[in-house]
Amino acid sequence: MDVKESSYIPGVTIGESETKFCFYCNDAQHVECEVFDDYEDSSGSRYDMEQDDDGYWHLTIDKNLTGKWYGYYVEHPEEIEEKNPYRGKLFADPYSLHVTVNDKYDQRGKSYIFEDAFDWEKDQHCYPDDPRDLVIYETHLKDTTAHDSSGASGEGFYQKFIDLNQKGGIAHLKKLGVNCVEFLPLQKFAPVEPPYGEETDEGFFNSWNPYAENYWGYMTSFFFVPENSLSSDGTGKIRGYTTAAVSEFKEMVKELHKHGITVLMDVVYNHTSLFDRNPHTHLCPHTYLRYNDKGKLMNRSGTGNEYKSEEPIARQLILDSLKYWVEEFHIDGFRFDLAALLDMETWGAIRRTLHELDTRIVLIAEPWGGHYAPAEFSDYDWASWNDRIRNSMKGSDPQHDRGYIFSEWQHETSRGRLENIIRGTLKEGDGGLFDTSAHSVNYLESHDGYTLADFIRIGLNPQLQDKVIKNPLAFNKLNEQQMDHAKLAAITLFSAQGMTMIHAGQEFGRSKIIVEADVEDPDVGKIDHNSYQKDNATNWLNFEVLNLNRDLFNYYRGLIDIRLSSPALRKANPEEITFDHFDNPLLISFYIKGTASGDMYDYFIILNANWADSINHNLPEGSWELIANKQIASSQSFDILSGDVNVPAKSGVIFRKFRH
Numbered sequence: 044m045d046v047k048e049s050s051y052i053p054g055v056t057i058g059e060s061e062t063k064f065c066f067y068c069n070d071a072q073h074v075e076c077e078v079f080d081d082y083e084d085s086s087g088s089r090y091d092m093e094q095d096d097d098g099y100w101h102l103t104i105d106k107n108l109t110g111k112w113y114g115y116y117v118e119h120p121e122e123i124e125e126k127n128p129y130r131g132k133l134f135a136d137p138y139s140l141h142v143t144v145n146d147k148y149d150q151r152g153k154s155y156i157f158e159d160a161f162d163w164e165k166d167q168h169c170y171p172d173d174p175r176d177l178v179i180y181e182t183h184l185k186d187t188t189a190h191d192s193s194g195a196s197g198e199g200f201y202q203k204f205i206d207l208n209q210k211g212g213i214a215h216l217k218k219l220g221v222n223c224v225e226f227l228p229l230q231k232f233a234p235v236e237p238p239y240g241e242e243t244d245e246g247f248f249n250s251w252n253p254y255a256e257n258y259w260g261y262m263t264s265f266f267f268v269p270e271n272s273l274s275s276d277g278t279g280k281i282r283g284y285t286t287a288a289v290s291e292f293k294e295m296v297k298e299l300h301k302h303g304i305t306v307l308m309d310v311v312y313n314h315t316s317l318f319d320r321n322p323h324t325h326l327c328p329h330t331y332l333r334y335n336d337k338g339k340l341m342n343r344s345g346t347g348n349e350y351k352s353e354e355p356i357a358r359q360l361i362l363d364s365l366k367y368w369v370e371e372f373h374i375d376g377f378r379f380d381l382a383a384l385l386d387m388e389t390w391g392a393i394r395r396t397l398h399e400l401d402t403r404i405v406l407i408a409e410p411w412g413g414h415y416a417p418a419e420f421s422d423y424d425w426a427s428w429n430d431r432i433r434n435s436m437k438g439s440d441p442q443h444d445r446g447y448i449f450s451e452w453q454h455e456t457s458r459g460r461l462e463n464i465i466r467g468t469l470k471e472g473d474g475g476l477f478d479t480s481a482h483s484v485n486y487l488e489s490h491d492g493y494t495l496a497d498f499i500r501i502g503l504n505p506q507l508q509d510k511v512i513k514n515p516l517a518f519n520k521l522n523e524q525q526m527d528h529a530k531l532a533a534i535t536l537f538s539a540q541g542m543t544m545i546h547a548g549q550e551f552g553r554s555k556i557i558v559e560a561d562v563e564d565p566d567v568g569k570i571d572h573n574s575y576q577k578d579n580a581t582n583w584l585n586f587e588v589l590n591l592n593r594d595l596f597n598y599y600r601g602l603i604d605i606r607l608s609s610p611a612l613r614k615a616n617p618e619e620i621t622f623d624h625f626d627n628p629l630l631i632s633f634y635i636k637g638t639a640s641g642d643m644y645d646y647f648i649i650l651n652a653n654w655a656d657s658i659n660h661n662l663p664e665g666s667w668e669l670i671a672n673k674q675i676a677s678s679q680s681f682d683i684l685s686g687d688v689n690v691p692a693k694s695g696v697i698f699r700k701f702r703h
Contacts, residue, residue, distance in 0.1 A: 054138030062108040069098030079112040112153040128245035150319040170403030182547035187211040190583040198275035201291035205298040223305040228260035231268035262316035266364035313384035376405025381412030441501035450654040467540035483541030496552035511568035520591040534695035550599035551589040601676030611637035644699040667698035
């Protein structure tokens with residue numbers, strides 16, 4: 044069916060002397076709206092709602108109800124009701140713009156009615172003219188400021204992130220030199236899971252997560268609402284009693300834009316939160332979730348359910364919420380979690396809807412879930428995370444399938460594929476995925492899996508994978524061999540065409556070692572590779588580690604500076620990149636012309652992944668400025684060379700020459 048025009052707008056519409064409510068639930072038999080003077084009130088004023096022919100339920104109350112809370116009671120046919128663990132309970136509105144919740148797994152959300160008068164002070168979006176101009180820093184909002192070593196000030200983590208007088212947050216982004224931040228999910232999620240090892244009244248039994256927390260946030264409850272556990276009123280038994288999350292989120296975006304930093308959000312539309320009173324999951328599941336032919340919820344990704352994006356009502360909610368984040372919160376783009384679980388028609392609708400606002404809005408897919416689809420996303424003019432550069436350069440398993448930086452060949456990788464990856468992993472080449480390098484998000488570390496430094500540590504010493512680390516801080520310090528591999532990984536990543544993404548702490552080689560907590564975890568002291576449930580120093584950045592590995596931090600900072608000042612290193616035409624061919628496949632050297640990208644320089648790059656052998660290599664004709672080698676990376680040249688150069692094992696060099 045098509046979504047038809049309704050005389051009401053979904054959610055709440057506030058007039059001078061009236062408040063309109065509109066809620067879609069086609070299979071409901073009866074709906075009541077209850078309005079509360081206070082979140083903690085156990086009862087309020089109840090009103091019957093009327094259903095129109097399109098499945099929308101409507102109510103108009105002849106009062107401006109700003110400052111009130113509300114929710115819906117819905118009666119379904121018995122065959123639906125009997126499967127609802129929250130049968131007969133109050134649910135918040137799927138189109139809520141703010142939700143007040145408790146500190147339990149069920150959240151007991153009530154929608155809050157408010158009018159926002161935030162002063163953006165002429166803030167403008169920081170859209171990139173070309174997405175390849177971005178160096179993306181992926182981080183959990185809290186990770187960069189929660190550790191005492193950050194020295195961050197503020198009430199709540201939106202405020203702490205933009206404190207300029209600290210080591211973490213925005214101050215760290217500025218010092219590093221990145222021009223884009225990608226936050227892990229900030230749409231309202233369920234931060235608390237059912238208690239471990241106990242069956243709840245609703246029949247939930249948490250047998251997998253002793254922490255009973257969902258720290259990363261990949262369980263969305265309300266798509267229009269900023270997460271309030273990170274705001275100044277986000278602690279205690281009631282979270283989000285005020286709209287602090289709304290104003291503080293906007294203040295954070297405004298401050299980031301003030302410093303020229305593009306703001307991307309990781310959004311989770313492929314599934315919904317499982318255990319809270321979530322209207323998508325438990326109130327209107329047949330509208331918002333997929334079922335198989337046996338009447339069971341589909342769950343191909345292992346997340347618990349699948350969002351029914353092909354349903355027009357469900358698709359429209361995605362589109363409306365994305366527009367809301369762009370228009371109301373000035374978000375510059377989105378990374379879509381497990382995006383291949385969304386139907387292709389929705390891919391196109393998302394692109395059309397957002398690019399009608401501005402064609403520079405960034406769209407990035409995690410291009411798997413139901414299937415592997417980076418090539419198909421490229422057909423729809425989306426960018427995607429490029430797992431092929433990750434696997435080819437680093438490897439897919441630190442023990443059994445290492446990659447180029449270890450002087451080895453990951454099982455899918457060939458020399459031809461490596462060259463094509465450097466060109467942008469283009470469809471016409473070996474292992475190609477993309478129509479243009481603008482669709483390739485190149486990365487070696489993300490929130491998932493081991494940190495890059497831990498991958499290197501285990502790759503060089505496999506027994507570390509299950510070893511209890513006695514002195515975690517000292518363990519973080521990279522030895523000479525580990526540093527060589529870390530720098531080779533960095534210079535290789537920053538030499539590839541496309542967008543570049545690093546994850547928080549990658550730039551100083553941080554390890555994720557499981558810390559002691561108030562739960563029984565048999566893996567305490569071991570290296571973690573899936574820390575989604577740990578709101579503690581396992582995830583939080585310890586800036587003492589930066590001091591231990593400052594050489595690596597300075598190397599990343601130099602490579603970022605080089606990349607941002609060198610258009611040809613990120614957006615050259617494929618035919619402008621030519622490779623030398625040698626009997627030694629671990630030696631990769633290539634020439635990049637800067638003509639098409641408007642760069643004043645041409646570049647010559649040599650990557651030597653040989654384990655022990657240094658390489659003598661002849662430079663192309665002329666005098667070349669050295670801007671990166673094993674020790675230093677800087678946009679200011681520090682040597683001028685011609686003829687033969689020596690490139691040590693496990694290292695790379697970048698040269699440039701002014702083009703006459």
